[in-house]
Amino acid sequence: MNENQSVVIIVDDDKSIQHAIRRLMKSMNVKVETFTSAEDFLRSDRLDSAACLILDVHMPGLSGLELQRELIVSGYNMPIIFLSAFANERAAAEALQAGAVSCLIKPFDNDVLVNHTSQILRQHGPPRVRP
Numbered sequence: 001m002n003e004n005q006s007v008v009i010i011v012d013d014d015k016s017i018q019h020a021i022r023r024l025m026k027s028m029n030v031k032v033e034t035f036t037s038a039e040d041f042l043r044s045d046r047l048d049s050a051a052c053l054i055l056d057v058h059m060p061g062l063s064g065l066e067l068q069r070e071l072i073v074s075g076y077n078m079p080i081i082f083l084s085a086f087a088n089e090r091a092a093a094e095a096l097q098a099g100a101v102s103c104l105i106k107p108f109d110n111d112v113l114v115n116h117t118s119q120i121l122r123q124h125g126p127p128r129v130r131p
Contacts, residue, residue, distance in 0.1 A: 007049045008117060010034045011041050011067065012056040012083065017106065021054060024110055028118065038062035042070065050078050052120045054113075057084035057091050057103070065091060068098055079120040083108060 008025050010018050010032060018034045025032040033049075035041040039061050055064035062070070064082055071078065082095045082103040092103035102116050 007031045007033060007046070008052045008054060008121075009041065009046060009050040010054045011036075011038055011059070011064065012054070013037060013059045014056065017056070017083070020110075021113070024114055025117065028114060030117070030121065038064065038067035038070075041067070047071075047076060051124060052117060053078055053080045054117075055080055055082050057082050057088070057095070058086065065095060065098075068095060068100065072098065079124055081113065081116050081120075 008030050010021050010025075012018050012021075012034075013036050015036070018036075022032045022034060033046055035044065037059060038055075041047075042062075055067060057064045068080055077099070080095070080100045082092070082100050083106055084091065084103065085106045087105050095103050101120060104112060104116075
């Protein structure tokens with residue numbers, strides 16, 4: 001893999017959502033990696049390669065919001081787009097206040113997700129390793 005190639009990480013327990021987002025990202029020529037749980041992502045060696053995270057809010061085990069908090073505490077500052085099947089304004093406000101780029105409701109508009117992701121990748125460039 002090219003060191004400077006952007007990698008979008010999808011963390012969602014719904015395989016159909018993973019597959020749909022993977023196809024969208026591949027249409028943008030973006031490398032994608034998927035995880036079915038926050039715990040799997042945290043145990044992986046991909047923390048430093050993520051240019052952007054797309055996280056489900058509600059997952060078994062650690063939720064997307066809990067993963068966001070864990071990443072912040074651990075010194076990782078990466079752009080996050082949250083997805084949720086539930087319109088929960090409190091969860092969305094918490095995610096955005098903690099630095100998330102956006103919070104989209106499933107089923108989301110593909111163009112909106114592509115636009116948010118493209119903007120993140122343009123603004124933030126390749127992944128930044130924590131200090």
